[in-house]
Amino acid sequence: MPEVSKDQVADTLEEIAMMLELKGENPFKIRAYRNATRAIETFAGNLRQAAEAGTLGDIEGIGSAIAEKITTLVTTGTLDYHTNLKAEFPPGLFEMFDISGMGPKKIHAVWKELGITTVEELEKGCRDGRVAGLKGFGEKTAANILKGIEDRKKHAGRFRMGDIAADAERMLDDLRSHPEVIRVAACGSFRRRRETCGDLDFLVSTREPKIVSEDFVGHEFVESVIAHGETKSSVRWHSGIQADLRVVKDEEFPFAMNYFTGSKEHNIVMRQRALARGWTLNEYRLGPLDEPKTKPQPVPEIREEADLYRALGLDFIEPELRENMGEFKAAEEHTLPKLVEVENLRGTFHNHTTESDGRNSLREMADAAMELGLQYLGIADHSKASFQAHGLDEKRLLAQVKEIQKLNEELGPDFRIFTGSEVDIHKDGTLDFDDEILAQLDYTVASVHNVFNLSEAEMTKRIIRAMENKHVTMLGHVTGRLLLMRDGYAVDHAAIIEAAAATGTIIEINANPRRLDMDWRWWPLAKSKGVKCAINPDAHHTSQLQFLKFGVGIARKGWLTRHDVVNTLPLGKIEAVLGAKRK
Numbered sequence: 243m244p245e246v247s248k249d250q251v252a253d254t255l256e257e258i259a260m261m262l263e264l265k266g267e268n269p270f271k272i273r274a275y276r277n278a279t280r281a282i283e284t285f286a287g288n289l290r291q292a293a294e295a296g297t298l299g300d301i302e303g304i305g306s307a308i309a310e311k312i313t314t315l316v317t318t319g320t321l322d323y324h325t326n327l328k329a330e331f332p333p334g335l336f337e338m339f340d341i342s343g344m345g346p347k348k349i350h351a352v353w354k355e356l357g358i359t360t361v362e363e364l365e366k367g368c369r370d371g372r373v374a375g376l377k378g379f380g381e382k383t384a385a386n387i388l389k390g391i392e393d394r395k396k397h398a399g400r401f402r403m404g405d406i407a408a409d410a411e412r413m414l415d416d417l418r419s420h421p422e423v424i425r426v427a428a429c430g431s432f433r434r435r436r437e438t439c440g441d442l443d444f445l446v447s448t449r450e451p452k453i454v455s456e457d458f459v460g461h462e463f464v465e466s467v468i469a470h471g472e473t474k475s476s477v478r479w480h481s482g483i484q485a486d487l488r489v490v491k492d493e494e495f496p497f498a499m500n501y502f503t504g505s506k507e508h509n510i511v512m513r514q515r516a517l518a519r520g521w522t523l524n525e526y527r528l529g530p531l532d533e534p535k536t537k538p539q540p541v542p543e544i545r546e547e548a549d550l551y552r553a554l555g556l557d558f559i560e561p562e563l564r565e566n567m568g569e570f571k572a573a574e575e576h577t578l579p580k581l582v583e584v585e586n587l588r589g590t591f592h593n594h595t596t597e598s599d600g601r602n603s604l605r606e607m608a609d610a611a612m613e614l615g616l617q618y619l620g621i622a623d624h625s626k627a628s629f630q631a632h633g634l635d636e637k638r639l640l641a642q643v644k645e646i647q648k649l650n651e652e653l654g655p656d657f658r659i660f661t662g663s664e665v666d667i668h669k670d671g672t673l674d675f676d677d678e679i680l681a682q683l684d685y686t687v688a689s690v691h692n693v694f695n696l697s698e699a700e701m702t703k704r705i706i707r708a709m710e711n712k713h714v715t716m717l718g719h720v721t722g723r724l725l726l727m728r729d730g731y732a733v734d735h736a737a738i739i740e741a742a743a744a745t746g747t748i749i750e751i752n753a754n755p756r757r758l759d760m761d762w763r764w765w766p767l768a769k770s771k772g773v774k775c776a777i778n779p780d781a782h783h784t785s786q787l788q789f790l791k792f793g794v795g796i797a798r799k800g801w802l803t804r805h806d807v808v809n810t811l812p813l814g815k816i817e818a819v820l821g822a823k824r825k
C-alpha cells in the first residue's frame with residue numbers, strides 16, 4: 243500500500259469538513275475537522291508511526307473520534323466514512339468552495355433549488371438571473387459571485403511561492419548532487435522571487451544530457467510527463483505545477499541562465515544593449531552580429547552571469563530586480579541598492595500564540611525564535627473584535643503582558659519578547675483598544691479584519707485615521723489580500739504611504755506566503771518617502787517563523803536594503819524605533 247501523505251490526510255479532513263457544511267451539520271463537529279486539518283498540516287512527526295502507536299489523539303487539536311478516522315486512513319489507505327459522504331454530492335460542487343462569495347449555504351441553495359452542480363452552470367445562472375432570483379440572493383450577490391468566478395479564472399494555473407518553494411529547493415539539491423550535472427539553477431519567476439509562479443524553469447549544464455533528462459522525468463515528484471527530449475523536458479509534479487528542464491553545454495550556461503531567469507521585459511533590454519555594441523545575444527551565446535551597422539567591439543569572454551552584465555556596461559543586477567522597473571538605469575549609474583538578506587534579520591513582530599488563534603504557546607514561540615537565532619520576538623495576538631480568532635479583551639491582554647514580563651526575566655538579557663497587539667481597526671478608523679491600554683504595550687500592529695466592502699476613499703481614510711494614533715507602531719497587511727484566492731480591499735496605496743511618512747508609521751511586509759502584503763511594487767515609492775518596513779511572518783505556528791524568508795524575497799523585489807527594514811536592528815537599538823512615535 244502506498245504511504246498516505248500528510249497532505250492527503252489534511253485534504254481528506256478538509257473535504258469532510260466541507261461536506262458536513264454542505265449538509266448543514268453541527269458547527270462544532272465541522273470545527274473539529276478544521277482544527278484537525280490544521281493540526282495535521284503542522285504536525286512534525288510521522289503520521290503512520292503515530293497511528294500505529296495510538297498517539298494521534300495526543301496531538302493538540304485532534305479528538306479521539308477523528309484520531310480513529312485518521313488511523314484508519316493511514317493504516318488502510320482509505321476511509322469509508324469519507325468515500326460514502328463524497329458519494330452523496332456531485333463532484334463539481336466542491337470547486338464552488340474556491341469561489342469567493344460562495345459558502346456552503348449558498349452552494350447548497352443553488353444545488354437544491356436550481357440543480358446547479360458545476361462552476362460553469364453557476365456562471366450561467368448568475369448571467370441569466372436565476373441565481374439573483376433565489377431567496378436570500380439578489381442582484382448584488384449574483385454580481386459578487388460572478389466576480390468571484392472571474393477572479394478564479396484569472397488565477398487558474400498559478401502557484402504561490404510558499405506552496406512550491408520546498409519542492410523546488412529539493413529538486414535543486416537533487417540536481418546539484420547528480421554526478422553528471424556541472425551547474426544548475428532554478429530560473430524564471432521562481433528565481434526572481436515573484437509572489438506566484440506559473441511554472442518552474444530548471445536549467446542544468448552537463449555532458450550527459452540524456453542521463454540527466456531521464457532522471458528529471460523519473461523523479462519522485464513527477465506525476466506525468468508532458469515532453470521528454472535531450473535538451474528540453476516538461477513534467478507535471480504531484481503538487482500540480484509544471485516543471486521544465488533545459489539542458490545546455492557548460493559554456494552556454496550563463497546565457498541560458500540569464501535568458502530563462504527573465505523577465506521577458508528585462509531580456510528585451512539586455513538584447514538591445516548587446517545590439518548597440520554590435521553583438522547578438524540569445525539563450526546560448528553572445529556573438530558578433532553578421533552585419534553590424536557600426537564596427538563591433540570585440541566580444542568579451544563570459545564565464546558567468548555577472549560577466550554578461552559587465553560586458554553590457556552594467557553592475558550585476560540581482561534576479562529579484564529584473565522586472566525592467568528602473569534596474570538598468572541604476573546598474574549603469576552604479577546606484578543599485580545592496581539588498582536586504584535573511585541573515586540581516588534580528589527579530590520579528592506580528593506573531594500569534596494560543597492566546598488568540600495561534601497553535602503554539604508563548605514559550606514555544608520564544609524557543610523557536612531563539613532557535614532561529616533571533617534576538618527578539620514580538621507577540622501581537624488578535625484583539626477582541628476578531629472574536630472568530632479568539633481575540634483578547636483588555637483583561638486577557640494585560641495578563642499576557644504580565645506573563646511576557648515574567649518570561650523575559652526567566653530568559654535573561656540576550657533575548658527579549660516584546661509585548662504587542664494586532665489591534666483591529668474599526669470601520670470608522672478607531673482602534674479596538676483605548677490609548678490607555680495601548681500605552682502599556684511595547685508596540686502595536688494595526689490591521690483591518692472586517693467590513694472589507696468600503697469604497698477606496700473610505701477604506702483609505704479609515705486606515706489613515708488609525709495610523710494617526712501615536713500608539714500604532716506599524717500597519718499590518720495593507721490590503722488584506724489572499725493571493726490566488728481573494729483580492730485585497732480597495733485602498734489608495736500612495737495616500738497610505740504618504741500618511742505613513744507623515745506619522746512615522748512603519749508598514750509591514752506580511753511574509754505569510756498567502757499575503758505578501760504590502761506588495762513589492764509599492765516599496766520603491768515608500769522607500770523614497772522614508773517609510774520603514776517591518777518584515778513580519780504573521781506566524782500562527784512555530785514553523786511559520788520560517789515565512790520570514792518569503793518576506794525578505796518581497797523586500798528585495800521592493801529594492802529594500804537592511805537600512806530600510808527595522809527588524810534588522812539589534813536588541814538595544816530596536817526599542818527606540820518602537821517608541822519613536824510616542825515621543
Ligand code: DGT
Nearest residue numbers: 430431439440441443501502503504505506509510
Ligand atoms: P511564470 O512562469 O509565468 O511565473 O513567469 P516566468 O518569468 O518564469 O516565464 P516563463 O516560464 O514563461 O519563461 C521563463 C523565462 O524565459 C522568462 O522569464 C523570460 C524567458 N522568456 C520566455 N519567453 C520569452 C520571450 O518570448 N521573449 C523573451 N525575451 N524571453 C522569454
Ligand code: CA
Nearest residue numbers: 430431441442
Ligand atoms: Ca516560469
Ligand code: CA
Nearest residue numbers: 441442443486
Ligand atoms: Ca517555463
Ligand code: ZN
Nearest residue numbers: 664689718719
Ligand atoms: Zn491580521
